[in-house]
Amino acid sequence: MDGIAGTTAVTGGSPEFAMTRMDEEQHPECDVYVEDNRAATMVSEVLANVDRNILSRSKIIPFGAASVGKALGQMAHNKRFPRPSLVFLDKALPRRQWQENGLSSHGRRSSGS
Template identity: 40%
Template sequence: MALLRSAPSHSLVIIDEVESSLHPRAQRRLMTELFAISKERKVQFILSTHSATVLEQLPTEARVYIQTQRKGARNVIYGVTPEFAMSLMDDVDHPELTLYCEDERAQTLVDALISQESPEIRNRVAVMPVGAASTVRILGELASKDKLPNRSLGILDADQEEGAGCIVLPGSQAPEKEVFGALDETMWEKVANRLDVRVADLLDAVDDARQIKSHHAWARKVAERLGPRVRVGRVWEDMASVWSKEVVDPSERTVFVEAISQRLIE
């Protein structure tokens, strides 16, 4: 650390396997130190790592996965999630089809749509959050050219346009805006029954949540208002289930899931 702190301002420092010999707590402390040096001395760091702990400390724009292809070609994928990067680096069995979506909220909607329309294929696919829409587009394009290790398909949020190797979720808005805006009082009552809470309490929580500027925080705010026994994930899962069954046009749901089924048999 003393050596790094003495590096001239605006230096470029490259560290291979930055986590080597360090346990997770030490890895987090090291990353904190590197962030401080980078900010104070304008030093740029390029790190290689196989550590989920290190990846989790990095901001999205700092994560770059370099995938080596046969004959030496490389795919450079920016903004990947730690989970996606680790899955590519791990030697595990792959499902028949991997669906790449933006985040956990979209992942839940995809699960709900498949379970509602064609539950028999659910165990044949894996739905993986990978990051921003730009990352999904890159992966979709690579999938369309058969440049990924397994059969894949990109799933973009409804506020995005289709791209090569990608399909779009039903609707026209980001997942939280789409679901919160589409459920009427009757549907909220069904969500309340699933959560085993009073519908009036749920509606109050929803009204409070929608006052928050960032829609990404809405589901968490609802869970906080309903009390500690209600998980954020459960709130969103029950909302997604009601939305996929009661709101999404059956023909639109069928088209969406059939695109996934078609990719399974290609």
């Protein structure tokens, strides 16, 4: 990889990382599903603030309705996607619906209840 100190070898990189470096097309390593463009902007800003490299290796996809996000979350939980995927829902759903679906308020499966 080219840097200030010259060209260096990178070991342990994913095929997607290598493809992104070899051409101008993005080859994301994970998908991040969010409800809308506002959420996409917020997640992008958080990732860029934490580590810009993570942002460039992720694809943020707005999905629309919370019911779609719920279905995507179940698919991600059951590993139905070709690459690692995260789904973020806002807390607009009533707490009862979160609990009925075995989800915490953070969108993760709860272990106890």
